[in-house]
Amino acid sequence: MNFLKKFLGSSPKGELVTIPSGQLFLKRAPGSPKSASECLYTDSAASIRETSAPHNFLLVIQRVFAEGEDQLREDDEDDEEEEEEDDYEDNKHLTHVNLSTGLRKETFSDSEDEDAAEASARKSALRGENKNLTVAFKNDRSYVTNGNRVGVFSTTDDDELKYATTIENLNVGGKSFNPSKMMLHTEDRSLVMQGDKKDTLYRMDLEKGKIVDEWRIREDLPVVEFGPNAKFNQMTSEQTFMGISDKGLFKIDPRLSGDKIVEDQYKSYSTKNGFTSFGTTESGYIAVGSSKGDIRLYDRLGIRAKSLIPAIGDDIKYLEVSADGRWLLATCETYLLLIDLTIKDDQLGKLGFQKSFGKDKLPKTRMLRISAENAKYMQIMTKKPLKFTKAHFNVGLDSKEQTIVTSTGPYAITWSLKKILRGDADPYLIKMYSNDVVADNFKFGSDKNVIIALKDDVGMVSKKAFRKADRKSLAFKPKGGF
Numbered sequence: 001m002n003f004l005k006k007f008l009g010s011s012p013k014g015e016l017v018t019i020p021s022g023q024l025f026l027k028r029a030p031g032s033p034k035s036a037s038e039c040l041y042t043d044s045a046a047s048i049r050e051t052s053a054p055h056n057f058l059l060v061i062q063r064v065f066a067e068g069e070d071q072l073r074e075d076d077e078d079d080e081e082e083e084e085e086d087d088y089e090d091n092k093h094l095t096h097v098n099l100s101t102g103l104r105k106e107t108f109s110d111s112e113d114e115d116a117a118e119a120s121a122r123k124s125a126l127r128g129e130n131k132n133l134t135v136a137f138k139n140d141r142s143y144v145t146n147g148n149r150v151g152v153f154s155t156t157d158d159d160e161l162k163y164a165t166t167i168e169n170l171n172v173g174g175k176s177f178n179p180s181k182m183m184l185h186t187e188d189r190s191l192v193m194q195g196d197k198k199d200t201l202y203r204m205d206l207e208k209g210k211i212v213d214e215w216r217i218r219e220d221l222p223v224v225e226f227g228p229n230a231k232f233n234q235m236t237s238e239q240t241f242m243g244i245s246d247k248g249l250f251k252i253d254p255r256l257s258g259d260k261i262v263e264d265q266y267k268s269y270s271t272k273n274g275f276t277s278f279g280t281t282e283s284g285y286i287a288v289g290s291s292k293g294d295i296r297l298y299d300r301l302g303i304r305a306k307s308l309i310p311a312i313g314d315d316i317k318y319l320e321v322s323a324d325g326r327w328l329l330a331t332c333e334t335y336l337l338l339i340d341l342t343i344k345d346d347q348l349g350k351l352g353f354q355k356s357f358g359k360d361k362l363p364k365t366r367m368l369r370i371s372a373e374n375a376k377y378m379q380i381m382t383k384k385p386l387k388f389t390k391a392h393f394n395v396g397l398d399s400k401e402q403t404i405v406t407s408t409g410p411y412a413i414t415w416s417l418k419k420i421l422r423g424d425a426d427p428y429l430i431k432m433y434s435n436d437v438v439a440d441n442f443k444f445g446s447d448k449n450v451i452i453a454l455k456d457d458v459g460m461v462s463k464k465a466f467r468k469a470d471r472k473s474l475a476f477k478p479k480g481g482f
Contacts, residue, residue, distance in 0.1 A: 019046040133439035133453040138188035138235045144453050148176045161460035167209045184234045198222035218259045225277050230284040247272045265301040279321040285353035289316030297352045307352040318390040322401045325351045334386040336368040374469045382409040394447030403447040407437035414466050429466035
């Protein structure tokens with residue numbers, strides 16, 4: 001157990017008092033349903049240490065392990081120490097994170113007020129309401145849409161988020177253009193965007209800072225969602241990408257004359273399936289979700305689905321797939337679904353993208369919910385029902401998926417995959433903000449930092465700023481802004 005590893009920013013010195021052996025008890029109020037007294041450690045040692053801060057002392061409780069027991073618990077204790085809500089590495093977290101908002105920024109003065117020029121520049125980029133966030137894979141940029149503007153932010157080697165510039169006055173044919181969706185493309189040098197015309201996409205050249213191409217996909221074919229053919233394609237020079245309508249999925253090739261749809265890689269259904277979202281793996285497998293709640297898995301475009309996962313709940317708002325294709329993450333209105341796509345009785349360990357699960361052999365699905373007690377309290381605080389934004393895995397070329405992030409109202413939420421898989425009751429942590437979170441995602445390559453777009457601000461928060469959900473953390477009202 002980790003008691004006060006950092007104590008008011010001070011560092012430990014010599015031990016003043018030592019109790020070499022004893023038992024550690026937790027005392028509760030009389031009549032507590034968990035008993036008035038509970039023995040936490042049957043054998044422990046205690047010491048009081050002087051710190052570098054005057055009149056501050058550090059109480060240290062250490063458990064004494066039986067021989068070999070510490071080896072058995074080593075991995076779990078490492079995880080707990082890393083995620084301990086009061087554990088701040090070398091006080092750097094206290095320096096770089098605004099404790100009012102939890103958001104990182106370039107600098108802090110002693111009063112935690114950032115440089116006035118930086119604040120003024122960032123606020124000028126955010127005059128309206130933020131709508132979309134996309135994080136680059138190839139470089140250190142993040143992009144946030146705000147009306148007919150795009151705010152550009154960069155991450156530094158010190159894990160800071162810094163305002164870079166604003167691309168102003170987006171327009172098409174002289175008319176103001178407000179992006180509703182966007183995707184980074186061709187080595188993160190272009191932004192593909194959608195506006196009010198749902199059968200048309202637009203390409204912004206990020207070096208020029210203006211829209212340079214207009215692509216009609218097909219007349220009267222509304223594009224519900226668009227994205228890369230494979231998970232990391234935006235890091236390459238690949239020109240093609242894919243899209244879905246409410247009843248089909250297809251490849252888009254901007255180099256084609258006329259309509260940009262690739263006809264021989266267009267799978268259309270005779271009836272509307274209500275397709276809403278899709279996700280791809282590193283090798284190009286495709287998962288498509290629908291408003292009916294079912295999910296189809298394809299090994300490539302243009303053919304029938306290999307597997308159909310029937311609806312087990314509400315409609316699917318968003319989908320994401322792990323790079324290796326094992327895990328499928330579906331966002332519904334008030335909960336998430338984590339689905340293991342491994343076919344259990346297949347000796348080669350094939351996935352549902354490669355062959356059908358078989359009759360009456362559905363994949364293992366875990367429903368990730370906020371506890372009833374926490375959800376009720378969050379709704380009391382916000383006076384609004386839960387409504388999750390798109391959930392994301394952490395993503396990186398050489399990193400495994402370990403954490404999930406999403407948000408609802410002013411609450412950003414992370415889930416630990418390890419805690420989910422071992423069956424922890426509440427495997428999530430929460431961070432509350434002064435305004436609603438419109439989108440969040442991990443910095444590429446790690447799960448240590450989350451980029452947050454509030455309605456009126458943008459920043460980056462360390463994962464260590466998230467707390468176990470309780471009435472204190474759910475009711476904390478941070479100050480607005482940075």
